[in-house]
Structures are given as structure tokens and as C-alpha cells.
Amino acid sequence: MxxxxxxxxxxxxxxxxxxxxQSELERCEEIEEELKMLQAETxxxxVQFEIKKMKEExxxxxxxxxxxxxExxxxxxxxxxS
Known part of the structure; x- marks a missing residue:
């Protein structure tokens, strides 16, 4: 016994x-997704800044x-x- x-x-x-x-892995994957989204936003x-500059030009x-x-x-x- x-x-x-x-x-x-x-x-x-x-x-x-x-x-x-498993919990740590899930937490890290969530952080990874957030970082990917932040990178995409950046x-x-x-791109939006470049578009604004081109529109002004x-x-x-x-x-x-x-x-x-x-003239x-x-x-x-x-x-x-005439």
C-alpha cells in the first residue's frame, strides 16, 4: 500500500x-497573439502615415x-x- x-x-x-x-503555455500564446496584433497595428x-503624406503631397x-x-x-x- x-x-x-x-x-x-x-x-x-x-x-x-x-x-x-499547460497554463503557462496558454498565457505565452496569448501574449504572442497580442504582440502580433500590436506589430500589425504598428x-x-x-502605412496610414505614408498614405496621409501622399495625400498631402x-x-x-x-x-x-x-x-x-x-497661368x-x-x-x-x-x-x-479674341
């Missing part, structure tokens, strides 16, 4: 280790184009009177 008790105690210790490791923010170029177009029209009208 003493051997049985020792075996059961060892098995309980092993089960505690198993449960602890990448998204980086596009707007500036659009305004420049409009100004150039007006071309004025110059044409001066050179070719």
Missing part, C-alpha cells in the same frame, strides 16, 4: 507540473497644377487676343 501511495503522490506532482506548464499606423501637386493651368490660360489669352 505504501508503494501505491508513493506512486499516486508522484503522479499528482506530475499532474501539477503538467497543469502549470505596421498599419506606418497629391493635394499640393493638384494645387500647383491648377495654378499652372490658370497657361492667362498667357494664351494675352498672346492670342
Amino acid at each position: 505504501k508503494k501505491f501511495q508513493l506512486l499516486v503522490e508522484e503522479q499528482m506532482k506530475t499532474m501539477e507540473q503538467l497543469l502549470f506548464l 505596421e498599419i499606423e506606418s 497629391l493635394n499640393e501637386i493638384h494645387q500647383l497644377f491648377e495654378t499652372q493651368t490658370e 497657361v490660360i492667362k498667357t494664351y489669352q494675352i498672346q492670342v487676343p
Whole structure:
């Protein structure tokens, strides 16, 4: 009977280790997922920043184009009177 008790105690210790490791593994996997999401968010923010810069640049170029177009029209009208 003493051997049985020792075996059961060892098995309980092993089960505690198993449960602890399983819990730690799940915790680490959750952290891993959170880090992946944070990394993705960081990448998204980086892309969003680039998009904002491009939109601003596009707007500036659009305004420049409009100004150039007006200048071309004025110059044409001066050179070719109606």
C-alpha cells in the first residue's frame, strides 16, 4: 500500500507540473497573439502615415497644377487676343 501511495503522490506532482506548464503555455500564446496584433497595428499606423503624406503631397501637386493651368490660360489669352 505504501508503494501505491508513493506512486499516486508522484503522479499528482506530475499532474501539477503538467497543469502549470499547460497554463503557462496558454498565457505565452496569448501574449504572442497580442504582440502580433500590436506589430500589425504598428505596421498599419506606418502605412496610414505614408498614405496621409501622399495625400498631402497629391493635394499640393493638384494645387500647383491648377495654378499652372490658370497661368497657361492667362498667357494664351494675352498672346492670342479674341
